[in-house]
Amino acid sequence: MRAGRLTASVAGIIALTLTAAGCGLSGGSGGGDGTAGGCKVDKGNVGSGKLTGDVKGQITFQTTNLKKDFGAFFNGVIASFEKAHPGAKVKWIDDPGDNTFTQRTVADAQACTMPDVINVNAPTATALTKAGYLLNLSVKDPEVAKPFVPSFWKSATFKDASGSAVHTTLPWYTGGVLLTYNKDLLEKAGVDPAKPPTTLFGLFADYEKIAKAGKGTFYATMANPVWRIPSDFDQMNIKTLSADGRSAVFANDPRTTQWVAWMAKLYKEGAMPKDSLSSSNDPSTLYSQGKVAYGSTNPSFVRFVKQNSPSVYDKTAVGQQPYDALGRASAGAPQYISVAATSKHAPVALAFAEFLTDAENQTAWCKDPDVVIFPTTTDSLNDPFFQKVTGSDPFSQARKLVADQLKTADTNQTNLSPAVQNAIVGQVQLAMQGKKSPAQAVKDAQAKANDLLKQAG
Structure with missing residues (x-):
């Protein structure tokens, strides 16, 4: 992970206003067609009602500038998920995360080709939520909020086309501020x-x-x-x-x-x-x-x-x-995981997104010795790795300082x-x-x- 990648995410949040034909969500639970943005989707992906269906089929998972440094970790997560769900397959792709990321992702969404599970920042989440291209997670799984620190779950709310706040992202990791x-x-x-x-x-x-x-x-x-x-x-x-x-x-x-x-x-x-x-x-x-x-x-x-x-x-x-x-302290703006409302295998995508961001996987990744990032789940932050830091080197002190902040910090970045x-x-x-x-x-x-x-x- 490059320093600049996370630096940009805490230094200032910017958002792209998206205009697209057919903005918003329509439809309800069950089979048949609905729309997400300008795309035809299964009705179960949009509207009210919990998402149901077998966890079977192939999805695409996109991260941002992580494959080079963390290939072994994420390949392991994918293998564990596929072992738990034999009918599911996950194809992993990695985006460079340059300053055109939001624009390119919006273009993919408008073309109905956005990855099923995607690592997004606040600007991208703001644009995609407004246009209706992301799954409303708290509707599609009413239990989805339970693992997360309340302030981070609150930060995962973005406004749809009507101005209503909806949870279209799962908080994944944060850099903190010091x-x-x-x-x-x-x-x-x-x-x-x-x-x-x-x-x-x-x-x-x-x-x-x-x-x-x-x-x-x-x-x-x-x-x-x-x-x-x-x-x-x-x-x-x-x-x-x-x-x-x-x-x-x-x-x-x-x-x-x-x-x-x-x-x-x-x-x-x-x-x-x-x-x-x-x-x-x-x-x-x-x-x-x-x-x-x-x-x-x-x-x-x-x-x-x-x-x-x-x-x-x-x-x-x-x-x-x-x-x-x-x-x-301000916790800055975390990185998020979203599920595309346009996914043809939404039950697989949602299951993988929740698996990727659960306490076990967040804790394992944040313990990597070559990175100073922090989890967004309560159980992860309670891990002794974050609570009992003893080293005096800058790496150890950074971990201790930010871990002490996160349970009470506000994720209060303003979207511009x-x-x-x-x-x-x-x-x-x-x-x-x-x-x-x-x-x-x-x-x-x-x-x-x-x-x-x-x-x-």
């Missing part, structure tokens, strides 16, 4: 590595100290605000959107303007590389070169550093991401479309360049976001 930092660089700036700040503005104050100490030889973090919007707003408990998601409200909170003012000040003072303002690169490369003090907030980033820069890994420590106004997120980011970038005042940038960002939200309906 601070990763170079102890030597912090000490050079007079920042105590053993005392992470408790607020984002406190973290920004540390960034300022690093800028003064580094003087362009090293930096605090990357400049592009795309990595921080809306995740920083979420952690500060700034409401980005109204409750119904139809309008932007972040400008109503004075802390938003304060946040933009801090970003502009830090950029001007050299806390961030000037050429990173519009770059899509995360901190991975520069951190591994010892040129950035703070790395990714994703725990799996620690693995990336260990593999690519052992000397920097020896200087690396992890700490609590600021709780800030939220008062507790790419257009809305880019509109906000663009105005913040203008303020950081000194081309607009922070107050004007926030005002204009909200106006542009509202125009886009209105157009999307």
Whole structure:
């Protein structure tokens, strides 16, 4: 698993608005034809009623950028499932997980060729749920929620075409959120590595100290605000959107303007590389070169550093991401498993999705020594592997820190479309360049976001 894969999932959630002919679900339990999106499907896949039928037939299971590192594990899961269900076959495919993933998956759905069981992120789940291409899991199996930590199960809810919240995903694994930092660089700036700040503005104050100490030889973090919007707003408990998601409200909170003012000040003072303002690169490369003090907030980033820069890994420590106004840690956005409503063998697909995400399989995968990821089931998090971590190395400390958070953490990522997120980011970038005042940038960002939200309906 590449660090960037999970990093993108916790740094900021974006969603694609999908328009397709015949949106939504129709039909009821039983045989015959129904529709899912623009596709004809068995009536048992849609509408009310528990899914029934034999667990027989071949399905396609798609992951995202996992086959290279975890082939043996998933082949074992598939073999165990097929042994338990002799009439079932699972074909595994792996998607590279690039920035066109949502668009490509939407296109597959519209062509009625989406994989039966698919690993999705929040943007993709948002788009597919709105168009009716995913199985309503809590309807098709009323017992499906039982294994999961309540906050993660809550995060697995997305809105259908009518605006109703439905469970179209199973929470699978999460990266958690923490601070990763170079102890030597912090000490050079007079920042105590053993005392992470408790607020984002406190973290920004540390960034300022690093800028003064580094003087362009090293930096605090990357400049592009795309990595921080809306995740920083979420952690500060700034409401980005109204409750119904139809309008932007972040400008109503004075802390938003304060946040933009801090970003502009830090950029001007050299806390961030000037050429990173519009770059899509995360901190991975520069951190591994010892040129950035703070790395990714994703725990799996620690693995990336260990593999690519052992000397920097020896200087690396992890700490609590600021709780800030939220008062507790954010668990970020988990990865999900969904079942296609267009599946020709939906009973097989649903059974496999539940088998893949059960406590036994989640625990087994998250114990892999080469990854720092965390399960979403209660039984998994109770495993001594997560509760009795004793090592002092960054890997072990990352596991312990995040595992301690997850049972009470909120999965509170705000879903923004790419257009809305880019509109906000663009105005913040203008303020950081000194081309607009922070107050004007926030005002204009909200106006542009509202125009886009209105157009999307």
